[in-house]
Amino acid sequence: MFMASAKESDNVGVIFGVTGLVGKVLARKLISKSCWKVYGIARNPEVTPTIRGSNYHFISCDLLNSLETNKKLAALQDVTHAFWVTWATQFPLDTQECCEQNKVMMSNALNAILPIAKELKHVSLQTGMKHYVSLQGSSDEKEVCYYDEACPRVSTGNNFYYVLEDLLMERLKGNVSWSVHRPGLLFGSSIRTLYNFMGSLCVYGAVCKHLNLPFVFGGTRESWEEAYIDGSDARLAAEQHIWAATKTEIVSPDGQAFNAINGPRFTWKEIWPALGKKFGVGVPEEMFVENFWFSVAMDDKKKIWEEIVVEKGLAQTKMEDLANWEFLDVLFRCPQKLLGSRDKVDQLGFVVRHKTLDSILYWIDCMRDERLIP
DSSP: OOOOOSOOTTEEEEEETTTSHHHHHHHHHHHTSTTEEEEEEESSOOSSOOOOOTTEEEEEOOTTOHHHHHHHTTTOTTOOEEEEOOOOOSSOTTSHHHHHHHHHHHHHHHHHHTTTOTTOOEEEEEOOGGGGOOSSSOOSOOSOOEEOTTOOOOSSSOOHHHHHHHHHHHHHTTSSEEEEEEESEEEOOOSSOSSOHHHHHHHHHHHHHHHTOOOOBOSOHHHHHSOOBOEEEHHHHHHHHHHHHHOTTTOOTTOEEEEEOOSSOOOHHHHHHHHHHHHTOOOOSOOBOTTOOHHHHTTTOHHHHHHHHHHHTOOOOOHHHHOOHHHHHHHTTOSSOBEEOOHHHHHTTOOOOOOHHHHHHHHHHHHHHTTSOO
């Protein structure tokens, strides 16, 4: 754990996207510090509250509505640190519509906050490792590489990450420091997340156990056998947000970018058997099945999940609240590797690391504690 170098007695944070994978952890970490006050912003509160504290204040707000945003955020004059860990999901990634909608959402928030928060010191933006690749066509990089923060932007497609970075640079104008954090595959617990790996994995494991199905992996052989993507524990991402926002010697009014990845590489082939054991499911001798598609295998299992929820006395969720099968299919069939470098944060003294298997097992336990999965 790091020691914050800024004076914390005057710190007031606002977290946009407080019910998401990282937002929940970030809120809990901040309110555990007695000298922080925290506002949490989201359209809807948690179904089962996990963020509690006298110094925590939740505000329900649709950030796409400028009038509502101005009204709901009018009381935030004391904010010193803003954390943007949300995004608008109504349009497909890498589309102009997605860029425009996310720009509107952040613009509304900045329009409400900047004129009144006179003590604002730092804005922390979370994007992701997809900063380095495009879903439309091939990447500018032809060879496998370990992406670092100095890599140029990809020239193809429409990446809303770039739009948000440019918006911060324009609106803060060197007067307020800001940072960008780029996690890989995020591990955390939330039912408010579109690309929810942990939810998808856990629902799949529960269905396999309930129906006595083999716990197989569907994807490309390369993604099964080789290090293909970096994992990012939500706890690590949250720690890095706080580290960058409060470590005065590294923050910059011109903006700093940081990869927020666990560190040690992993392969699904190495960890899939341990996951099967954790879920108590049948582990076949050959776990890799190239023509297995999660979106096909799980398409007719919604009623099965409803049965599991009732039988195990779980929190009331629909399968789609937790699982995104198309996401798993894309993840395990990604045409190029997405591996990053930790050199920059390591050299600057950010020491938090996690083994990906340990991260996944930890979040399975957390989801069980929250009664989201059996």
